[in-house]
Amino acid sequence: MSINILMPALSPTMEEGTLAKWLVKEGDKVNSGDLIAEIETDKATMEVEAVDEGVIGKILVTEGQESIQVNQPIAVLLINGEKLSEIVIDDNIPEEPKPKKNVVNDTNNEENDLPSLSEDELISEKTSFVQKNEVLNTIKSNRLFATPLAKRLAKQRDIDLSLLTGSGPNGRILKIDIENFKEEKKSQVDNIPLSNNNSELIKNSSMRKTIAERLVKSKNEAPHFYLSIDCNIEQLLKARSTINSKSNDEYKISVNDMIIKAASATLLKVPKANASWENENTRYFKNTDISVAVAIDGGLITPIIKNVEFKGLLEISNEMKTLAQKAKEGKLKPEDYIGGSFSISNLGMYGIKEFSAVINPPQGCILAIGVGEQRAIVTNNQISIATMMTVTLSCDHRVVDGAVGAEYLSKFKEFIENPSLMLL
Amino acid sequence: MNNKIYDVIVIGGGPGGYVAAIRASQLGLSVALVEDKHLGGICLNWGCIPTKALLRASEIKHMLDNVNEFGFSVSNIKVDIKKVTERSRKVASQLSAGISHLLKKNKVKVFNGFAEIDKNTDQIKKVKIKSKDGINTELAKNIIIATGAKSRNLPFVKSDGINVWDYKTAMTPQDLPNSLVIIGSGAIGMEFASFYNDLGVKVTVIETLTNILPNEDEDISKIVQNNFIKRGIDIKTNTSLKSVKIDNNSVSSEISTDGINSLIKSEKLILAVGIIANTQNIGLEKFNIKIDKGHIVTNEYLETDEKGIYAIGDVTGGPWLAHKASHEAILCVEKIAGLSNLTPLDKSSIPGCTYCRPQVASIGLTEKAAKIKNINIKVGKFPFIGNGKAIALGDSEGLIKTIFNNDTGELVGAHMVGPEVTELIQGFSIAKKLETTEHELMHTIFPHPTLSEGMHESVLDAYNQAIHY
Numbered sequence A: 001m002s003i004n005i006l007m008p009a010l011s012p013t014m015e016e017g018t019l020a021k022w023l024v025k026e027g028d029k030v031n032s033g034d035l036i037a038e039i040e041t042d043k044a045t046m047e048v049e050a051v052d053e054g055v056i057g058k059i060l061v062t063e064g065q066e067s068i069q070v071n072q073p074i075a076v077l078l079i080n081g082e083k084l085s086e087i088v089i090d091d092n093i094p095e096e097p098k099p100k101k102n103v104v105n106d107t108n109n110e111e112n113d114l115p116s117l118s119e120d121e122l123i124s125e126k127t128s129f130v131q132k133n134e135v136l137n138t139i140k141s142n143r144l145f146a147t148p149l150a151k152r153l154a155k156q157r158d159i160d161l162s163l164l165t166g167s168g169p170n171g172r173i174l175k176i177d178i179e180n181f182k183e184e185k186k187s188q189v190d191n192i193p194l195s196n197n198n199s200e201l202i203k204n205s206s207m208r209k210t211i212a213e214r215l216v217k218s219k220n221e222a223p224h225f226y227l228s229i230d231c232n233i234e235q236l237l238k239a240r241s242t243i244n245s246k247s248n249d250e251y252k253i254s255v256n257d258m259i260i261k262a263a264s265a266t267l268l269k270v271p272k273a274n275a276s277w278e279n280e281n282t283r284y285f286k287n288t289d290i291s292v293a294v295a296i297d298g299g300l301i302t303p304i305i306k307n308v309e310f311k312g313l314l315e316i317s318n319e320m321k322t323l324a325q326k327a328k329e330g331k332l333k334p335e336d337y338i339g340g341s342f343s344i345s346n347l348g349m350y351g352i353k354e355f356s357a358v359i360n361p362p363q364g365c366i367l368a369i370g371v372g373e374q375r376a377i378v379t380n381n382q383i384s385i386a387t388m389m390t391v392t393l394s395c396d397h398r399v400v401d402g403a404v405g406a407e408y409l410s411k412f413k414e415f416i417e418n419p420s421l422m423l424l
Numbered sequence B: 001m002n003n004k005i006y007d008v009i010v011i012g013g014g015p016g017g018y019v020a021a022i023r024a025s026q027l028g029l030s031v032a033l034v035e036d037k038h039l040g041g042i043c044l045n046w047g048c049i050p051t052k053a054l055l056r057a058s059e060i061k062h063m064l065d066n067v068n069e070f071g072f073s074v075s076n077i078k079v080d081i082k083k084v085t086e087r088s089r090k091v092a093s094q095l096s097a098g099i100s101h102l103l104k105k106n107k108v109k110v111f112n113g114f115a116e117i118d119k120n121t122d123q124i125k126k127v128k129i130k131s132k133d134g135i136n137t138e139l140a141k142n143i144i145i146a147t148g149a150k151s152r153n154l155p156f157v158k159s160d161g162i163n164v165w166d167y168k169t170a171m172t173p174q175d176l177p178n179s180l181v182i183i184g185s186g187a188i189g190m191e192f193a194s195f196y197n198d199l200g201v202k203v204t205v206i207e208t209l210t211n212i213l214p215n216e217d218e219d220i221s222k223i224v225q226n227n228f229i230k231r232g233i234d235i236k237t238n239t240s241l242k243s244v245k246i247d248n249n250s251v252s253s254e255i256s257t258d259g260i261n262s263l264i265k266s267e268k269l270i271l272a273v274g275i276i277a278n279t280q281n282i283g284l285e286k287f288n289i290k291i292d293k294g295h296i297v298t299n300e301y302l303e304t305d306e307k308g309i310y311a312i313g314d315v316t317g318g319p320w321l322a323h324k325a326s327h328e329a330i331l332c333v334e335k336i337a338g339l340s341n342l343t344p345l346d347k348s349s350i351p352g353c354t355y356c357r358p359q360v361a362s363i364g365l366t367e368k369a370a371k372i373k374n375i376n377i378k379v380g381k382f383p384f385i386g387n388g389k390a391i392a393l394g395d396s397e398g399l400i401k402t403i404f405n406n407d408t409g410e411l412v413g414a415h416m417v418g419p420e421v422t423e424l425i426q427g428f429s430i431a432k433k434l435e436t437t438e439h440e441l442m443h444t445i446f447p448h449p450t451l452s453e454g455m456h457e458s459v460l461d462a463y464n465q466a467i468h469y
Helices: A109-113 A117-122 A129-138 A148-157 A175-191 A206-221 A234-245 A255-269 A313-329 A402-417 A419-423 B017-026 B041-046 B048-065 B081-105 B187-198 B218-230 B322-336 B367-372 B388-393 B421-433 B438-442 B453-462
Strands: A003-006 A016-022 A035-040 A045-049 A054-059 A073-078 A224-232 A275-278 A281-284 A290-292 A294-296 A299-301 A342-346 A365-379 A382-396 B005-011 B031-035 B109-112 B114-119 B125-131 B134-145 B149-151 B179-183 B202-206 B234-236 B239-247 B250-257 B260-266 B268-271 B275-277 B309-311 B352-354 B359-364 B377-383 B399-405 B411-418
Touching (some): A035 A073, A148 A175, A234 A255, A234 A382, A255 A290, A255 A313, A255 A365, A255 A402, A255 A419, A294 A313, A382 A402, A402 A419, B005 B017, B005 B125, B005 B322, B017 B031, B017 B081, B041 B048, B048 B081, B048 B187, B081 B109, B134 B322, B179 B187, B179 B250, B187 B218, B202 B239, B202 B260, B218 B234, B218 B367, B218 B399, B218 B411, B250 B268, B352 B421, B359 B421, B367 B377, B367 B411, B377 B453, B388 B453, B411 B421, B411 B453, B421 B453
Parallel strands (some): A290 A342, B005 B031, B134 B309, B179 B202, B179 B268, B202 B234
Antiparallel strands (some): A003 A073, A016 A035, A054 A073, A224 A382, A275 A281, A294 A299, B114 B125, B125 B134, B149 B275, B239 B250, B352 B359, B359 B411
16 A cells, blocks of 8 residues: 655644655655655744655655645655555545644743644544554654643743653653753763863853843843944043153053043033933932943953042042952952943953943943044144044933933043043 | 463452553463452452442431431431441452453453462562462563552550451441441541441541641641541540550550540440551562562562562552552553553652542642642632532532642642542542643633532632632
8 A cells, every 4th residue: 555645744833835855756765764855834944754664656746836735645655565556646635634723822822832732633633544643753753742831841941842852651741851851951061071172161150141141131121322422532641641740650540540530520411321221210320430341350340430520530540440450359349340320341452443332231321432543633624633532332222312322422522622621 | 380481470469460460461461360369459359449338328328317408308217237238248249250350351360379489590480379279380471569468456456356346347347336446547547437427336536646637638637627526526636545455345445645644445446557568478588679668669660679570559668559559550561561651650649539528539749748848839729618519419518729839830739628529639630640730720621510610719729810719
């Protein structure tokens, strides 16, 4: 007896598919488990295995043929040495092979994700038992049987059920499989050699994980937009050199210290930028607590200089040095880096011209500082040389609108280009 | 002795042994079964079944006593205890004969006699069968020990079949005693207490632990206790039996409650203080078979440390339930036959039933046990007084309690007391086996009006969604 190879239901919702590619041709001998075709559904392309062994007698659908109904014969398999001429090919679509639509309960989303036992119903009852089994076997590798509890546990623990082998009846995934899987997975990770010739595997530190988590949260939740402005820092540099020339080596104010002060002074002028999103409310800060990104071994951290508005450059400079040192030694206390109303990230020392920083949640803005470099600038129809610095403000659009961000940057530019205004 | 080598010889014809033999035959194995006394074992001959026949009689007595409520008047109700006993024995023998037919139909060779296993070769085991016709030796590749258990005596008192009864004498009374002391408040003790109380006997129950039915959830145990006390059963918990004196056809039991001694006189005394496994004289000592606390030790597929020798049922330890033995029988035989995809028995999913009035049925962990395991739980309770069918039946005392894991929605346990709960518990057994969560149970349609609606309501109550409570 020949066997019709039927279009399998590769997912519970699949009603039809496209025969993407034949992997066998007429006359080929196939064994159970051999790949015979690739089927494309609305979701994915999957391979179909032969269930029985025999010879492909006739291919009934051409490569690329679309809208092939589930359970429609796609090829005829000759078994026990019979010849094609001996059989009658019936390539009509069986009358009612359409899968029943799955009734999906809205309140139970997890049911939607995974096929459950009830999908046996997908296989038309009118299909003969043999065919039913064939289809079941053919698609075995693509269907998941799991108990409701196993499904829920997998979801809670973020385990991909398709990676599991079920120990229940017909390979159904049970609670115990989820529990054992966790252990397997763990032990597998432990077994991965930490290094090989091509790569080295370093375990993520909890700091690394925290950074990852916070940045992902920021990029996922805060709608970022970016504004850039060029600042002429000639005056700033002049002021700095004046200040430092009087130091008698007791202090050395950096450009960064002056930027911190300018950022704070600007926040006082544009208080709407000194804000954070708290879902039901927006918090506007009265203090200007500036978080400054510091690169440390294995990550970065943002120690805070608090109440910058009350501090002079010297105090800011000293505090920054202390905090940076503590950060590098891993000695920051939580209150040194948790909080802050506004952040600054400066990559100028690496020659970075400009960049866009990721907002440090729950703050509303972060200012990214580029390198101070000599550029040709045009003023009053004249090209001249000036030391310029490009800064980019990343704003959380939920709290800071474009106009507020723009106002902040223009005021910031004013302070940088006229540092004496900061004395006001 | 002939040369036939059986694939399996089963020792013991109870609900473990005969089920193992039939399943083995179904799987195409050649199988023999050795039974010393009666096919069907204790369960069918002297346990589950005949006591259910007795409890049916006492239930009818209870109904007759309360028939006025339903608009009938009946007078002059008399109990003929001999007839009650006779019916119970008839039920047992009818079923035992049925087992004989089933074994015959399944081509199981049955030997009547007492079996002792012995070594032969590494692969083949010898079974010596002693019967009144002499000793007979048979060979098998695999042996299943399903010898069950017998009731335990206390060091200072043994059942004598006259004044001190074991379960056998207790279920074949020829006369009703005036008074009865029952030692032990497990399922067996409570069923006899309920039976004899309904038939008008003055009953006292002695339990060393704090609660009667100590394996059940405390809420359930309390409801049964209150019901029994209302019916005039004297319940003495935290009480131990110190000594027993028998004189002039009466029994004096010296008991100690919280350190205070007292004396109770009764006509008869029933010992229901547990069981001991039948591991003696069957040749275990010749093999590498471990015995722990009196029970044979096996792996999860019921194989002992000796390859080819298996043990199932009561002889392997608790819970001492017929359905546990039958389940182990099937698992064990399927393992022998090399079937794949077998799941070891999950002891947390074995339902337990007690057929006293009111009935008790449970599966899984009690609230206390769940808390000890540090499971974050949600508890639902539904009393039968809120169930229409129970009220219509005139039997609305009881409670259905469900316990869920609050984190995962797993049904951790279900505990019931009330009308026909022994018939209801299977719903929760299926739920547990299929690993449903509260979601599936809440969205299952339970027919109205049925007692089973109480199961639904209990689940809903766990999630604060009960409608009728």
